[in-house]
Amino acid sequence: MPKPLCLIVDDSRIIRKVARRIVEGLGFDVSEACDGIEGLEQCLQAMPDLVLLDWRMPTMDGMDFLARLKEISADRMPKVLFCSMESDPRRIAEALAAGADDYVMKPFDGDILESKIDEVGALKARVA
Template identity: 55%
Template sequence: MKNCLVVDDSKVIRKVARHILESLDLSVSEAVDGQDALTQCEAAAPDVVLLDWNMPIMSGMEFLQALSSAKMTARPKIIFCTTENGISHIKAAVDAGADEYVMKPFDRETLESKLSIVGII
């Protein structure tokens, strides 16, 4: 079973994402910010990270930058999941290493499509 790490400071978003991801037969873990996510990735890299942009302590972009120098056996696929929808934000996320980008609020079909694009399902 593939593992997804949901990184978002909103408990509601984490709960909604978990429900959708588990319905797609993915194992789900959660992180409340980028630092928490980085610690978890270094301990056991997930297959994919669903990553919020704006978070306290360490933002999604700061997490991506830190992930590039983290010691892991395999780099997870990164799907940015955010309300930031400007083309400059999307380009910055992809340039920083994001594999895909999804807008909040998202639904099962959208998330399933993005997971398929990155080869997780």
């Protein structure tokens, strides 16, 4: 059985590296994108099971990415976790209303990220 796929969309190479190490340890295959446009291109090639999504990125930000992702994945929307330093509760509510499954503050550690991934049900896909 193939491993579930996690796409990490973040303009920070360091964040992508840290997140990759964590989610690979949880049994996911991982792909990376440095902005929303690259992330959407990867989704068109292979729709992930989970997306870790930064809010503020050049070219296409996380909210625009999320809106476009919903357009192209109508029948198989991946779980989406916003990973950002955004702390305004109204902005977090906006992300959730736009279709994100949950939100995790940067910087995060392995325990926090694993907990959030489990809460949105993405770990269940891994063992199903």
